[in-house]
Amino acid sequence: MHPLTSSAGGPLKGTCTVPGDKSISHRALMLGALAVGETSVSGLLEGEDVMATAAALRALGARIERTGDGDWRVEGVGVGGLAEPDSVLDLGNSGTAVRLLAGICASHGFTTFMTGDRSLRRRPMGRIIEPLERMGAQFVARSVGRLPLALLGAAQPLPIEYRLPMPSAQVKSAVLLAGLNAPGETRVVEPAPSRDHTERMLRLFGARVGVEEGADGASTISVAGYPELEPCALTVPGDPSAAAFPLAAALIVPGSDLVIPGVGINPARIGLLETLREMGAAIEMGSVREQAGEPVADIAVRSGPLRAVEVPAERAPRMIDEYPVLSVVAACAEGTTRLGGLAELRVKESDRLGATAAGLRAAGVGVTERDDGLDIVGRGGPPPGGGMVATHLDHRIAMAFLVLGMASEKPMIVDDGSMIGTSYPDFVADMNGLGASIDTG
Ligand code: S3P
Numbered sequence: 001m002h003p004l005t006s007s008a009g010g011p012l013k014g015t016c017t018v019p020g021d022k023s024i025s026h027r028a029l030m031l032g033a034l035a036v037g038e039t040s041v042s043g044l045l046e047g048e049d050v051m052a053t054a055a056a057l058r059a060l061g062a063r064i065e066r067t068g069d070g071d072w073r074v075e076g077v078g079v080g081g082l083a084e085p086d087s088v089l090d091l092g093n094s095g096t097a098v099r100l101l102a103g104i105c106a107s108h109g110f111t112t113f114m115t116g117d118r119s120l121r122r123r124p125m126g127r128i129i130e131p132l133e134r135m136g137a138q139f140v141a142r143s144v145g146r147l148p149l150a151l152l153g154a155a156q157p158l159p160i161e162y163r164l165p166m167p168s169a170q171v172k173s174a175v176l177l178a179g180l181n182a183p184g185e186t187r188v189v190e191p192a193p194s195r196d197h198t199e200r201m202l203r204l205f206g207a208r209v210g211v212e213e214g215a216d217g218a219s220t221i222s223v224a225g226y227p228e229l230e231p232c233a234l235t236v237p238g239d240p241s242a243a244a245f246p247l248a249a250a251l252i253v254p255g256s257d258l259v260i261p262g263v264g265i266n267p268a269r270i271g272l273l274e275t276l277r278e279m280g281a282a283i284e285m286g287s288v289r290e291q292a293g294e295p296v297a298d299i300a301v302r303s304g305p306l307r308a309v310e311v312p313a314e315r316a317p318r319m320i321d322e323y324p325v326l327s328v329v330a331a332c333a334e335g336t337t338r339l340g341g342l343a344e345l346r347v348k349e350s351d352r353l354g355a356t357a358a359g360l361r362a363a364g365v366g367v368t369e370r371d372d373g374l375d376i377v378g379r380g381g382p383p384p385g386g387g388m389v390a391t392h393l394d395h396r397i398a399m400a401f402l403v404l405g406m407a408s409e410k411p412m413i414v415d416d417g418s419m420i421g422t423s424y425p426d427f428v429a430d431m432n433g434l435g436a437s438i439d440t441g
Contacts, residue, residue, distance in 0.1 A: 002440075004398070004417035004428065006405025008382075009437030011303070012257030016246040016430055019234035020045040021068065021264050022423050023169070024292060026053045026096050028234060030104060031076030033062035033082070034180065035205055035229035036333075039074040046070060049094035050423045056101055059085035060112075061322040070236075070279035079229060080181045082111035091116045093349060093393060093422045096170055099128050100198075102151055103174030106137035107181035109155030115148035117351050119393035126254070127151060130172045131162045134185075135178050154246040157182040159225060163189040166344060167317040171196040172221065177190040179223045180207065187222045189214075195268040195316045196221075200293040205229040234292040237264035241321045242424045244272055245399045247301050248325045249436065251281050252407040256303040258434065265297045271319025272326060273299075279306040279333055288300035305333045308378055312342025320344060323354045327376055331365040332379030332407055340373035349419070350392035359401045362387025363408060386410030401426055407438050 018347065025045040030053065032039030046066075054064050054072075061083035063075035082104070089112060091097040102125070105112045115121065126145030133139065136154030141147070159182045162175050164426075172188045176198055179186025202209050203246055225267055242264045250256035265273075265285060277283055282304050287295040308330065316332030319326070323345055330337035345352040357369040364384030368379030385408025387402040398414045400401040417440070420427050428438045 001416045002418040003413055003415055004402060005411050005413045006402040006434055007437045007439070008286070008406060008408065010435040011435060012246065012250050012361065012434040014258050014434050016259060018238045018242040018246070018432055019047065019258060019264065019424055022047065022049060022059065022241070023096060023195060023197050023238040024201070024236050024264070025050040027197055028236060029053050029057055029074060030100060030177070031201055031205045033057045033060070033076050033163060033228060033435050034104070034113050035076035035231040036078045037076060037231040038229040039076060040233045041072045041074065041236060043070050044072050044168065045212055045236065045239065045423070049097060050091055052090065052092040052094050053097045053101070054087040056091060056097065059087065059089060064328040065358065070425065076229070078227070078233060079226060080177060082108050085112060088113040088115055091120060093117050093119055093419060094367050095120065098125070098147065099170040099174050100177055102132065103177035105151055105153050106124045106135060106178045107130040107157035108153040110153055112151045112153065113148065117393065124168060127168065127171050128164065128366065131171070131175050134160050134162070135182060147192060148348045156331055158185040158279040159184040161187040161189065162173050164191065167192050167194045176202070176220050176221065176223045179225055180227065181388065182225045185222045185224055187220055189218055189429065191218045192217065192314065192317055193268050197294070201223040203309045204232055204293045206236065207216070210407050232420065237291045237294050237296040238262045238434040240269045243299065244322050244325050244432065245403055245427065246434065247299065248329050249403045249406050249431065250301045251276065251303055251306065252329055253425060256301050259298060259300050261298045262296055265295045265302045268318050272322040273316045275309060275311050275315070275319065275326060276329065276391055278309045279329070280304065281306060305380070308335030310338040311340070316341040316344070321396060324352055324396045325403060327356045328400050328404040330376040330378055331363065331404065331410050333378035337376045337378060338373065342359055343372040348394070350394035352394065352395060352397065355390065355394060355397045356400070359389040359397060361391050363404055363412060383408045384410060385412050391416045393419050395422045395424070399424065402431070402438055410424050
């Protein structure tokens with residue numbers, strides 16, 4: 001346990017460069033490992049989650065080396081060319097690593113054992129086991145599909161059409177990645193859009209990916225099997241989910257004025273920006289450009305008064321990782337913010353609905369927790385603060401409540417900041433460099 005205390009410091013001012021996108025970093029290493037030849041990646045997130053993916057891909061036979069700060073070289077083995085790992089793959093805290101790698105291994109005819117930390121071993125894997133078994137893989141997992149698990153990959157995988165029972169980019173990606181080493185076309189029907197980084201990056205590496213929009217708002221994503229993936233040179237955009245923390249802090253700490261350059265603004269990731277603007281936030285996006293097949297912009301943000309909003313449930317897949325920090329902003333806005341459609345938050349790195357509600361209560365904020373949502377009572381100014389927050393091995397709970405401590409009347413303590421290293425290793429140094437006061441002592 002590594003407790004951290006965040007107290008009101010000065011306003012946050014200057015430029016905050018956030019680390020590379022976590023989702024895109026995992027995918028860059030994975031597709032690099034499946035390409036024929038050498039892929040170079042710059043701006044890779046060097047957090048523990050992505051490092052777990054790198055270690056697993058090495059154990060599966062790819063050559064992966066760090067060549068500089070954020071610069072990596074991947075020597076791919078080609079689609080279908082991975083080899084059986086000789087030990088258990090430990091994916092640490094990372095749901096993306098375990099689910100996407102399970103997809104890849106499901107269509108390789110060898111056996112893989114996978115596990116993770118206490119948080120990951122609690123999370124549901126039935127959601128990938130079901131479609132991957134239809135493709136011919138076999139699994140032995142703990143009760144209700146939990147890790148550790150053994151995966152017997154299919155030597156002759158079948159392409160399937162799979163309708164996602166929940167909005168999940170991880171499940172979608174697991175099926176599409178399994179389909180790379182299957183004949184014909186593998187199809188995933190997605191009732192509502194979730195992040196499409198896998199689709200974009202597959203195209204970048206030369207795979208044939210189709211998207212058909214249905215009349216009911218659903219779309220069908222297809223990938224053609226057995227592509228020869230061509231290696232790429234790519235630069236990972238800044239992570240909008242990491243940028244959410246300095247952005248939220250700048251909104252609620254009076255007098256703040258920040259620029260966050262080079263942040264990914266994929267439409268499936270910017271629900272938070274839409275919501276904050278509805279709350280009255282002064283956020284501007286400039287120099288829109290493209291990087292690694294993704295739109296990127298420089299974001300400028302200033303503090304100012306915020307009002308409560310009702311966030312539509314349909315927006316949840318486009319801001320699924322941002323609810324803890326949005327809840328902290330809501331605690332400083334005027335009125336009651338209503339958040340709904342959040343059942344998926346119960347199965348993230350922690351039960352994020354429960355952990356967020358408990359953290360808000362510890363900070364003296366009025367909150368009502370529903371099965372799939374929260375109502376948060378904002379005072380239109382600083383919340384009382386002064387409490388201790390249980391992070392439950394969840395990096396985003398830790399960072400969200402350190403942000404709250406920057407604006408609250410009394411300091412906030414998070415019981416364990418160590419998981420911040422999974423997604424934003426320099427978070428504390430970056431925030432203190434901008435004017436925050438987070439004590440690691
Ligand atoms: C991710 C998808 C989301 C998100 C996670 C990263 C991805 O999970 O919460 O942090 O990289 O595909 P779900 O697919 O379970 O919603």
